[in-house]
Amino acid sequence: MSVAIPSSPARDPAGSFGAGFAWSFGRDLTLALRHPGETMLVVAFFTLVASLFPLGVGADPQLLARIGPGVIWVCALLAAFLSLPTLFATDYADGSLEQMQLSPHPMVSWVSGKIAAHWIMSGLPLTLLSPLLGLQYGLATDTLAVLALALLLGTPTLSLLGAACTALTLGARGGGMLLALLALPLFVPVLIFGAGAAEAQATALSAAPHFSILGAALILAAMGLPFASCTAVRIALD
Amino acid sequence: MTATASARSLEGRGLACSRGVTTLFRNVSFQVSGGEWLALRGPNGSGKTTLLRCVAGLTRADAGEVHWSGEPVKSDVSRFHADLLYAGHLPGIKDDLSAEENLRGALALRGVAVPGEAIRAALTEVGLEKRRQLPARRLSAGQRRRIGLARLSLDPAAIWALDEPLTALDDAGQALFSRLLARHLERGGLAVLATHHDLMPPPARVLRIEP
Numbered sequence: 001m002s003v004a005i006p007s008s009p010a011r012d013p014a015g016s017f018g019a020g021f022a023w024s025f026g027r028d029l030t031l032a033l034r035h036p037g038e039t040m041l042v043v044a045f046f047t048l049v050a051s052l053f054p055l056g057v058g059a060d061p062q063l064l065a066r067i068g069p070g071v072i073w074v075c076a077l078l079a080a081f082l083s084l085p086t087l088f089a090t091d092y093a094d095g096s097l098e099q100m101q102l103s104p105h106p107m108v109s110w111v112s113g114k115i116a117a118h119w120i121m122s123g124l125p126l127t128l129l130s131p132l133l134g135l136q137y138g139l140a141t142d143t144l145a146v147l148a149l150a151l152l153l154g155t156p157t158l159s160l161l162g163a164a165c166t167a168l169t170l171g172a173r174g175g176g177m178l179l180a181l182l183a184l185p186l187f188v189p190v191l192i193f194g195a196g197a198a199e200a201q202a203t204a205l206s207a208a209p210h211f212s213i214l215g216a217a218l219i220l221a222a223m224g225l226p227f228a229s230c231t232a233v234r235i236a237l238d
Numbered sequence: 239m240t241a242t243a244s245a246r247s248l249e250g251r252g253l254a255c256s257r258g259v260t261t262l263f264r265n266v267s268f269q270v271s272g273g274e275w276l277a278l279r280g281p282n283g284s285g286k287t288t289l290l291r292c293v294a295g296l297t298r299a300d301a302g303e304v305h306w307s308g309e310p311v312k313s314d315v316s317r318f319h320a321d322l323l324y325a326g327h328l329p330g331i332k333d334d335l336s337a338e339e340n341l342r343g344a345l346a347l348r349g350v351a352v353p354g355e356a357i358r359a360a361l362t363e364v365g366l367e368k369r370r371q372l373p374a375r376r377l378s379a380g381q382r383r384r385i386g387l388a389r390l391s392l393d394p395a396a397i398w399a400l401d402e403p404l405t406a407l408d409d410a411g412q413a414l415f416s417r418l419l420a421r422h423l424e425r426g427g428l429a430v431l432a433t434h435h436d437l438m439p440p441p442a443r444v445l446r447i448e449p
Contacts, residue, residue, distance in 0.1 A: 015316050102319050
């Protein structure tokens with residue numbers, strides 16, 4: 001069937017996953033670079049809070065090494081949570097979300113792109129910073145590596161879980177508080193196995209089981225949660 | 239106009255929608271063919287926006303179906319969305335991006351590849367050539383609307399579904415919109431517009447929504 005309007009340039013009528021993903025991923029990163037304050041805030045919050053603990057609990061090397069992985073994980077989790085509310089809310093408020101839903105690309109493509117961009121701006125910098133912060137707690141080199149690897153596996157799951165929760169609170173009054181109530185309990189398993197990995201390494205046990213569970217959680221989350229986020233966004237737009 | 243263009247038609251059959259316990263409209267049917275535009279009229283709150291969102295597929299209708307070129311839209315939503323350009327109350331413009339970036343992004347999202355010169359020419363046509371590099375936050379409401387006009391002039395979508403497209407536009411902007419609409423219809427496109435204004439060319443059909 002020919003196209004009615006002759007001036008049609010090269011276009012992809014049915015849309016594709018790749019194009020939708022690349023569009024939202026690229027745009028969210030561009031916006032973040034235009035306004036680096038928000039990413040900086042996440043990183044600054046993480047650094048500050050993780051640095052306050054050694055000052056607060058005193059310079060007992062054994063105690064610090066004991067609580068280090070757990071504290072860093074909690075700080076990373078809260079920092080990642082900090083940037084969640086705006087993931088869909090700004091696009092919802094200015095009408096971009098409607099335009100994305102009416103694009104020919106499958107909905108899950110641009111939702112996944114947004115989640116990936118969120119991880120690049122929150123989970124990835126936190127992961128890269130964690131070994132430095134771990135030094136303040138006197139963690140051994142191998143423990144630092146395990147800590148960073150656990151964060152690398154765990155933070156994408158946090159972004160995926162958080163995206164589904166923040167999509168559910170779209171358009172709700174007091175969404176921020178609701179988001180905390182919804183998302184933080186769901187982060188708990190990731191926290192337990194993430195912090196547990198570094199702890200196991202520090203106590204000369206194997207971190208492998210923890211990694212397996214974190215990896216399995218990530219695969220499950222990546223397969224299911226983008227679709228859940230899509231459903232929640234669709235309901236919010238209806 | 240080509241033969242296929244006149245064969246193209248957008249049809250609503252027995253659409254109904256309610257919000258909570260209030261029924262906004264029931265059993266609404268319409269048909270628009272290529273080269274025509276349909277005016278949605280009705281008092282405030284009668285459901286013009288909701289009907290437009292139902293047609294676009296943003297809001298689920300309680301009953302009824304939308305057909306595009308004889309095929310139910312449900313059978314291939316992404317194909318329908320590739321032919322549809324919708325603009326609601328919210329312009330979908332990012333404050334931190336410039337007019338040019340906003341326009342390029344909006345076109346890329348719809349899978350329309352347009353060369354840079356065409357984008358600049360369109361922005362010149364709508365009177366934003368000097369402001370195309372400014373962040374959109376520094377544009378007035380009417381100027382932001384004009385980004386939408388530039389998008390209308392570049393996007394080859396066959397269907398326009400626009401909600402109050404003349405809001406915040408000055409006389410020149412309204413005349414420009416009329417010209418774009420006339421050009422769109424000449425090319426065999428069709429449009430559904432919720433508007434209170436009298437536009438040239440006049441609507442081929444008027445759909446009144448009464449509460």
